Amino acid sequence: MSKRNEDREQNMKTRSRKRIKRNILAVTYLFVAMFLGMMVYTCHYAMTHKQELINNSYNGRQEIFTAQNTRGSIYASGGQVLAETQIGEDGGETRVYPYANLFAHAVGYASNGKYGIEALGNYYLINSNAKLSDKVANDMAGEKYPGDNVFTTLDVDLQEVAYQSLGIYKGAVIVTEPSTGRILAMVSKPDFDPNEIDAIWDDLLEDEESTVLLNRATQGLYPPGSTFKMVTALEYIRENPDSYSQYRYQCGGRFTLGENTINCYHGTAHGSVDFARSFAKSCNSSFANIGMKLDRAKFGETLKSLLFNEKLPVDFAYSKSRLIIDADTADADIIQASIGQGTTQITPLHLNMITCAIANNGVLMKPYLMDCVKNYEGSVIKQFSPDTYRKLMSEEEAAALNGLMQEVVKSGTGTKLSGMPYTAAGKTGSAEYNNVKTDSHAWFTGFAPAEDPEICVTIIIEGAGSGGDYAVPIAKRIFNEYFDQ
Numbered sequence: 001m002s003k004r005n006e007d008r009e010q011n012m013k014t015r016s017r018k019r020i021k022r023n024i025l026a027v028t029y030l031f032v033a034m035f036l037g038m039m040v041y042t043c044h045y046a047m048t049h050k051q052e053l054i055n056n057s058y059n060g061r062q063e064i065f066t067a068q069n070t071r072g073s074i075y076a077s078g079g080q081v082l083a084e085t086q087i088g089e090d091g092g093e094t095r096v097y098p099y100a101n102l103f104a105h106a107v108g109y110a111s112n113g114k115y116g117i118e119a120l121g122n123y124y125l126i127n128s129n130a131k132l133s134d135k136v137a138n139d140m141a142g143e144k145y146p147g148d149n150v151f152t153t154l155d156v157d158l159q160e161v162a163y164q165s166l167g168i169y170k171g172a173v174i175v176t177e178p179s180t181g182r183i184l185a186m187v188s189k190p191d192f193d194p195n196e197i198d199a200i201w202d203d204l205l206e207d208e209e210s211t212v213l214l215n216r217a218t219q220g221l222y223p224p225g226s227t228f229k230m231v232t233a234l235e236y237i238r239e240n241p242d243s244y245s246q247y248r249y250q251c252g253g254r255f256t257l258g259e260n261t262i263n264c265y266h267g268t269a270h271g272s273v274d275f276a277r278s279f280a281k282s283c284n285s286s287f288a289n290i291g292m293k294l295d296r297a298k299f300g301e302t303l304k305s306l307l308f309n310e311k312l313p314v315d316f317a318y319s320k321s322r323l324i325i326d327a328d329t330a331d332a333d334i335i336q337a338s339i340g341q342g343t344t345q346i347t348p349l350h351l352n353m354i355t356c357a358i359a360n361n362g363v364l365m366k367p368y369l370m371d372c373v374k375n376y377e378g379s380v381i382k383q384f385s386p387d388t389y390r391k392l393m394s395e396e397e398a399a400a401l402n403g404l405m406q407e408v409v410k411s412g413t414g415t416k417l418s419g420m421p422y423t424a425a426g427k428t429g430s431a432e433y434n435n436v437k438t439d440s441h442a443w444f445t446g447f448a449p450a451e452d453p454e455i456c457v458t459i460i461i462e463g464a465g466s467g468g469d470y471a472v473p474i475a476k477r478i479f480n481e482y483f484d485q
Contacts, residue, residue, distance in 0.1 A: 065126040071095065072125040072147030074107055074117055076156045077184075077371060082107045083118065083194075085147075097194045099156075102163055105215040106154060106186040106369070109194040112201045115213070120316050121150040121370055124382070129375040146376035153182040153371050161481045162187045165474040170462040171441075172216035172348045175478060178356035178447060178456045180386035181365030185478075188216040218318040221345040222460055225431025226265075226282040226413075226467070227443045228340025230354065230401060233279055234393060235302045236290050237400055244400075247275040247290070255285035260332045262288040262339065265430055265466070279404045280412030282428060284339045291338025297327040299334075306354055306392055313366045313389045314349070321346040341432060352458035354392070355445045358405070359425075359453035362398040364389045406450045413468040414446070417476055422483050425450040426475065428467030439463060444471035448479050455482050 070093065074083040082103050086094050095110050097103070108116020110125075118125070128135070128145035135145050155175075162173040162185045175185035192200065192212050204210055214220060237244050253269035255262040264270065264284045270277070278286035304310065308323050322345040325337060336342030349367070357364040366387045373382040393401075405425035408414040413428040426446020433441055442464035447453040457475045464470040479485075 068145060069126055069128040069147045070144045071110065072149040072376075074121065074125070075149060075151045076154050076159075077152060078156055080156050082152065082154070083110075095194075100193045100195060101191045102159060103154065104191040104194055105188040105217065106159075106183075107152075107194065109197045111198055116215075116316075117150065117152060117369055121373070124148045124150055124373045129379070129381050131377075148381055149374050149376065151371045151374060152369055153177075153184060154186070154369070155184045157481055158185040158478060159187065161185075161477050162474070163189075165477050166459075166461065169464060170216070171460045171464075172220055173457070173459050173474065173478070174217045174348050174352050175458075176352055176356055176367060176456045178359040178453050179365065181356070181367045182371070182386070183367055183369050184455070186215075186217050186369075188214070188220070215317070216348065216460070218314075218316060218347060218349045220460070221319050221322070221347060222441055222462075223342075223344055223431040223433055224340040224346045224351060225429035225441065225443055226284070226287075226340055227351060227427045227429035227431075227445050228337075228344060228346070229279060229282065229287050230358070230405075230427055230445075231302070231306060232287055232290060232294075232338045233275075233404060234306075234397060234401060235294055235299050236275075237397055238302065239293075239295060239298065241396075244275055247278070249273055249278060249283075249286040249289050251278075251283050251285045253285065255288040255335065257288075257292065257331055257335060260335060262335055276404055276407050279427075280407040280410075282408075282413050287338050288335040291334050292331065294334070294338075296325055296329050296334060300325045300327075300329075307350065308346075312350060312353070313364075314368075316369065318349055319347050321350045340429065348458045348460050351443075351445050352456060355427075355447060355458060356456045357392040358398050358401045359447040359456055360398075361395045362391050362393040364392050402450060405446060409446075409450075413466075414444070414472050416468065416472045417446075417479070420476070420479070421485060422448045422479060423450040424448040424475075424479060425453075426472075428472060430466050430468075433463075440465055442467045442470040444468075444475050446475060448483070455479065 071085045073081055076082055081098055083097050086096050106116055108118040110118040114122055125147055128147050130145050138145050158175050166173060166187055166189055170189055173187040176183050190212050204212060250272055251270035253264050253267045262284050270281050270283045273283055273286055303323055303325060308321050312318055323337060333342055337344055353364055366389045368384055370384050372380055372384060374380055402425055405427055408426055409417045409424050414426050417424040424446055426444055429443030430440040431443060433439060442461040444467050445458040447456040457478050459471040459474050461470050
C-alpha cells in the first residue's frame with residue numbers, strides 16, 4: 001500500500017513538472033513570436049515610412065546626409081530655380097532664393113528649422129542618386145555628392161501676378177488645377193525674404209504679434225462670409241432635389257428672427273428673388289431664410305463630408321476649418337452659419353478644395369506641390385502623380401452649383417469677370433470679422449472656363465471690404481495671365 005502511494009505521488013510530481021515545462025515553453029514561444037512580430041513590424045514601418053523617419057528633427061541621419069551631400073535645388077514647373085545651394089571659395093555653403101519674397105511661404109527656408117517645400121521635400125534634397133562612378137570621383141576630389149533636385153508644380157508667372165495683385169494688403173491667394181490637384185501658385189502676405197531668415201529670426205521670435213511666418217493660404221482661419229453660401233446651397237439642393245428651383249423669397253434688406261437680425265450687404269433690398277438670384281446677388285436675408293429650412297443634423301453630416309473639422313488630404317502644414325452644426329444648434333447660430341458668419345472658420349486652401357470639387361464634377365483631387373524628383377543629371381528618381389481623394393458631391397449637385405456660380409459672374413456680384421473670351425464661375429464674399437459692420441474681408445473663389453474648368457482661384461484680402469470690388473479684379477488678372485489675354 002505504501003509503495004502504491006509513493007508511485008502515485010511520483011507520477012503526480014512527474015506530470016506536474018511536465019505541465020510546468022509545457023507552460024514555460026508556451027510562454028517562451030509566445031514571447032519569441034511577439035519579439036519576431038515587433039521586429040517585422042519595425043522593419044516594415046521603417047521601410048514604408050522612411051521619409052518621415054529621416055525627416056524627423058531628432059534623427060541623426062539627417063546630419064550624416066547633410067555632411068555627405070550638397071542640398072539639392074528646388075525648381076518651378078518651368079525650370080526656374082527657386083532655391084539652390086551656392087558654394088563659396090572657402091567651401092562654405094549658402095542657401096540662396098533667387099526670387100526672394102515671392103515664394104517665401106510656398107518654398108520656405110532650410111535653416112532655423114525647415115518650412116514649406118524645403119521641409120516637404122527635405123528627404124529628397126539631402127539624398128544623392130548620383131552614379132557610383134561620380135561619387136568615387138567626388139570622394140577623390142574631397143567634394144560632397146550632388147543632392148537630388150525637387151521640381152514643383154508652381155508657375156512663376158502666375159505666382160508673380162498673384163503676388164503683385166495682392167499688393168500691400170494682408171491676405172492669401174491659392175491657384176490650383178482642379179482636374180489634378182496641382183498647386184500652381186501660393187501667395188501669403190505679409191511675407192519675408194528667406195535669404196535673410198538667419199538675420200531676422202530672433203526678431204521674429206521676440207515679436208509675439210508677428211504673423212509673418214504664417215502661411216495664410218493653408219493655415220489662416222477666416223470667416224468665409226458669402227462664399228460659404230456654396231455649402232448652404234448644396235445642403236438645400238440635397239434636401240430639395242426636385243423643388244429647389246421653385247424657391248422664392250421677398251427680400252426687404254433684412255431678416256429678423258426674434259431678437260436676431262441679419263442684414264444684406266449695405267442694407268440692399270433685393271426684392272423678389274428665386275434660388276439662383278439669391279445666390280447671384282448674395283442675398284443674406286434669403287440665405288438666412290434658407291438656413292432656417294434646413295435639417296440641422298443633415299447639415300452637420302454635409303459639413304463632415306466636405307471636411308469641416310476633419311483632416312485634409314495634404315502633406316504640408318494646414319489648419320482645420322471649424323464649424324459644428326447638429327440637431328441642437330440654436331436658431332441664432334444657424335442663421336449666422338448659413339451666411340458664413342458666426343463661429344464659421346475656414347482656410348483659403350479648404351475653400352479652394354471645395355471649389356475644385358465643384359469644378360471637377362464633384363471629385364476632389366489631393367492638392368500637391370511637388371511634381372517630381374530628379375538627380376543632378378536630370379534622371380527622374382520619383383514622379384508624383386494626380387491622386388483622387390474622394391467624391392464630395394454628385395455630378396448633378398456639382399453641375400447645379402456650377403450653374404449658380406456662372407450666374408454670379410453673368411448678373412451678380414462677380415460681373416467684373418464677365419465679357420471675357422473665357423467663361424468664369426465663382427462666388428464672392430464680404431466677411432465681417434469684428435463688431436464694426438463696415439469692416440470685412442474680401443473673398444473670391446472660382447474657376448474657368450466654366451464649362452471645362454482648367455484653373456481654380458481662391459483669394460482673401462484682409463479688411464478690404466467687398467469681394468466683388470477687390471478680390472474679383474485679382475482673380476481676373478490671374479485668369480488673364482493663365483489664358484494669355
